[in-house]
Amino acid sequence: xxxxxxxxxxxFSDAHKIxxxxxxxxxxxxxxxxxxxxxxxxxxxxxxxxxxxxxxRLVMLMGVIGAGLALLFEGWVSAVDYPLVTSGKPLFSWxxxxxxxxxVTVLFATFTAGLAMLFAFNKLxxxxxxxxxxxxxxxxxxxxxxxxxxxxxxxFDAETARQALLQNGAESVEIVPVPVWNRxxxxxxxxxxxxxxxxxxxxxxxxxxxxEKLIPIVPPMVHMHEQPKLNAFRVSSFFADGRGMxxxxxxxxxxxxxxxxxxxxxxxxxxxxxxxxxxxxxxxRGRKVFNDHCAICHGLVGDGVPLLSHAYxxxxxxxxxxxxxxxxxxxxxxVLMLGKNAMPSYAADLDNHDRWAAVHYIxxxxxxxxxKDEDL
Amino acid sequence: MSPVSPRSSLVRNLLVALxxxxxxxxxxxxxxxxxxxxxxxxxxxxxxxxxxxxxxxFLVALERLVxxxxxxxxxxxxxxxxxxxxxxxxxxxIAFFGVPVIFPWTYPAVAHNPILVAKTxxxxxxxxxxxxxxxxxxxxxxxxxxxxxxxxxxxxxDPAFTVRARRLAPAFMVVxxxxxxxxxxxxxxxxxxxxxxxxxxxxxxxGTFISGIAAMLVGVLSLMRRGRLPEVQTKHVYNLxxxxxxxxxxxAYIGFAQYLLIWYANLPEEVIWxxxxxxxxxxxxxxxxxxxxxxxxxxxxxxxxxKKHPATLRVAALSILLGHFVDLYWxxxxxxxxxxxxxxxxxxxxxxxxxxxxxxxxRAMGRGADIPVSDPLLSRGLEWQx
Numbered sequence: 001x002x003x004x005x006x007x008x009x010x011x012f013s014d015a016h017k018i019x020x021x022x023x024x025x026x027x028x029x030x031x032x033x034x035x036x037x038x039x040x041x042x043x044x045x046x047x048x049x050x051x052x053x054x055x056x057r058l059v060m061l062m063g064v065i066g067a068g069l070a071l072l073f074e075g076w077v078s079a080v081d082y083p084l085v086t087s088g089k090p091l092f093s094w095x096x097x098x099x100x101x102x103x104v105t106v107l108f109a110t111f112t113a114g115l116a117m118l119f120a121f122n123k124l125x126x127x128x129x130x131x132x133x134x135x136x137x138x139x140x141x142x143x144x145x146x147x148x149x150x151x152x153x154x155x156f157d158a159e160t161a162r163q164a165l166l167q168n169g170a171e172s173v174e175i176v177p178v179p180v181w182n183r184x185x186x187x188x189x190x191x192x193x194x195x196x197x198x199x200x201x202x203x204x205x206x207x208x209x210x211x212e213k214l215i216p217i218v219p220p221m222v223h224m225h226e227q228p229k230l231n232a233f234r235v236s237s238f239f240a241d242g243r244g245m246x247x248x249x250x251x252x253x254x255x256x257x258x259x260x261x262x263x264x265x266x267x268x269x270x271x272x273x274x275x276x277x278x279x280x281x282x283x284x285r286g287r288k289v290f291n292d293h294c295a296i297c298h299g300l301v302g303d304g305v306p307l308l309s310h311a312y313x314x315x316x317x318x319x320x321x322x323x324x325x326x327x328x329x330x331x332x333x334x335v336l337m338l339g340k341n342a343m344p345s346y347a348a349d350l351d352n353h354d355r356w357a358a359v360h361y362i363x364x365x366x367x368x369x370x371x372k373d374e375d376l
Numbered sequence: 377m378s379p380v381s382p383r384s385s386l387v388r389n390l391l392v393a394l395x396x397x398x399x400x401x402x403x404x405x406x407x408x409x410x411x412x413x414x415x416x417x418x419x420x421x422x423x424x425x426x427x428x429x430x431x432x433x434f435l436v437a438l439e440r441l442v443x444x445x446x447x448x449x450x451x452x453x454x455x456x457x458x459x460x461x462x463x464x465x466x467x468x469x470i471a472f473f474g475v476p477v478i479f480p481w482t483y484p485a486v487a488h489n490p491i492l493v494a495k496t497x498x499x500x501x502x503x504x505x506x507x508x509x510x511x512x513x514x515x516x517x518x519x520x521x522x523x524x525x526x527x528x529x530x531x532x533x534d535p536a537f538t539v540r541a542r543r544l545a546p547a548f549m550v551v552x553x554x555x556x557x558x559x560x561x562x563x564x565x566x567x568x569x570x571x572x573x574x575x576x577x578x579x580x581x582x583g584t585f586i587s588g589i590a591a592m593l594v595g596v597l598s599l600m601r602r603g604r605l606p607e608v609q610t611k612h613v614y615n616l617x618x619x620x621x622x623x624x625x626x627x628a629y630i631g632f633a634q635y636l637l638i639w640y641a642n643l644p645e646e647v648i649w650x651x652x653x654x655x656x657x658x659x660x661x662x663x664x665x666x667x668x669x670x671x672x673x674x675x676x677x678x679x680x681x682x683k684k685h686p687a688t689l690r691v692a693a694l695s696i697l698l699g700h701f702v703d704l705y706w707x708x709x710x711x712x713x714x715x716x717x718x719x720x721x722x723x724x725x726x727x728x729x730x731x732x733x734x735x736x737x738x739r740a741m742g743r744g745a746d747i748p749v750s751d752p753l754l755s756r757g758l759e760w761q762x
Contacts, residue, residue: 042761056679087642095639098632 010170066108268334286361395731401724415474421729429460431588448757617683668699
């Protein structure tokens with residue numbers, strides 16, 4: 001039950017003959033020539049008039065796009081979106097980007113080559129080529145070579161094509177009809193496909209689970225986790241004292257935490273002055289430090305009324321009192337470093353910059369509560 | 377030898393004139409310029425000729441190793457270019473006079489440099505000479521074995537030589553890699569003995585191989601243009617171009633890998649070598665190197681059409697050869713100072729060495745038939761299809 005001729009197929013058993021036949025038939029323009037051979041035949045592509053593939057140019061284009069995208073992405077990540085200096089290198093270090101650019105180039109190029117070859121140039125998905133339904137297909141996949149003249153033009157005549165093939169040495173000729181297609185997608189077929197994919201995933205997952213967990217023949221890849229390394233808070237046999245975490249070398253000073261050169265707040269008051277200029281950002285920093293660390297006891301305005309309940313019972317200093325107001329800046333700094341009465345030392349919680357900023361803010365609070373006429 | 381045409385003898389006379397002018401210039405350099413400059417020039421050009429010769433000997437042995445068919449009809453060309461090896465060995469022997477001038481590990485001041493003192497077990501003149509002698513002897517033995525043997529096979533038609541040549545090829549591969557590594561460490565990185573890079577031997581090997589392919593391409597194309605290789609077709613040259621493309625990428629890969637690792641680690645004793653070569657006045661030369669050695673040949677050779685087009689292939693090959701010279705210049709010349717020197721001393725010594733090398737190849741081109749007529753693989757090489 002055919003609705004016409006798809007192609008006329010001539011069978012050859014000699015590779016040289018099929019090339020010659022193709023060269024003879026092609027100028028007659030009977031229809032598009034195609035060849036089916038069980039092994040590659042040199043020169044046959046030119047003989048049937050196959051143009052050089054455009055795949056190469058496409059692969060080149062996508063490779064260049066891949067390299068460019070990788071460069072843009074890495075440059076944007078490292079220099080724009082999350083600028084982080086790594087081992088003193090410039091943010092846009094093209095040298096470090098090259099390996100990734102190379103990989104992305106290869107990725108784009110190979111995917112383009114594979115997918116474009118299958119779907120654009122080989123016209124997949126294409127279930128069942130008409131030649132697969134021919135009687136000759138068994139011998140084509142074994143030892144015969146076939147040349148087909150496809151019915152691509154309106155003037156195509158099967159008898160002329162048959163004669164042309166026979167005259168040029170074809171051993172036998174078959175007329176391949178256009179096959180009647182079944183509906184390619186049926187509900188049963190679709191369900192069967194989905195069930196197959198689910199079954200494959202289940203088998204793969206169960207197999208992997210069995211091999212890695214139940215019978216651990218294939219251990220999971222944990223080399224990076226298991227490498228010899230020092231863990232903080234863990235015992236280590238590497239050092240003589242058995243500790244993984246190393247104590248700081250004697251005399252180590254953290255940045256911004258120079259040890260005090262005074263023994264009491266009174267001494268600090270005579271030795272030190274506030275080195276920070278009173279500027280808007282410093283005053284705001286001081287307010288933040290004060291509200292975070294000082295206000296809980298000394299009150300938001302520094303009046304010594306705690307934010308805590310009265311059950312706390314302490315008597316924090318009142319910054320607005322004349323006695324405390326009269327103390328020099330260095331004294332405040334000294335108290336922050338050393339602590340006073342119930343107040344603990346803030347040496348570890350704040351750095352020098354924040355301490356001096358807080359002192360500035362305390363002075364602002366004092367002045368706000370004792371404003372003179374010219375301040376208004 | 378093919379009958380001497382008037383054009384052929386004109387070319388010969390021109391080459392002799394070029395060499396003589398170059399020789400006069402070279403003598404002038406020795407008298408008037410600094411000794412360091414003279415010997416550094418001498419070293420660069422000797423290494424240029426030697427690596428071209430070794431690269432072509434390697435191509436011959438590689439063909440023997442894998443029993444390749446496609447390159448058999450063209451094999452006489454690399455065999456003849458390999459004749460640069462004896463010439464370059466003589467030139468390198470002369471360069472021994474320059475060793476105390478340009479190699480810092482020979483200076484008396486070494487005694488005060490703890491790094492160089494620690495390296496004296498390797499960097500001392502007797503051992504240096506022994507290493508060179510062993511390499512030279514090995515190269516000459518293999519050169520004579522492969523080139524003379526191939527020529528002798530033309531006459532005695534002995535197929536057993538082909539089998540012998542294949543059996544010996546693995547041994548050549550091993551000694552070749554060792555000897556090129558020694559060549560690179562001794563004669564190039566020895567100029568700055570405090571620097572080291574494990575990859576440097578592979579780097580010189582990659583340059584040797586790709587410039588060997590380029591020289592073979594130029595040789596094959598010029599013989600084809602003179603009609604001396606009528607049996608060699610586009611498909612053969614195409615395949616040689618493919619090999620050239622592959623090893624252009626290999627060279628770029630090795631060169632960049634060496635740079636990337638040293639750049640990343642940023643160790644002062646390693647990175648200073650690159651800093652001298654890519655900063656300041658050397659930057660244009662450093663940029664010229666990837667351009668000539670990678671980008672131009674890569675984009676010329678990547679398409680199928682380029683590899684079938686003789687003029688494109690020739691441009692790519694000449695770009696690689698020029699790039700190889702720039703490479704050696706860039707490796708060696710920075711020892712003279714922070715500015716690249718290129719003036720009449722460089723030009724006249726270039727004339728001298730290029731003239732010598734071309735005359736040597738020309739002389740070799742006259743020896744034996746242009747294709748290995750009695751090689752048992754020749755017919756398969758001629759019938760070979762892409």
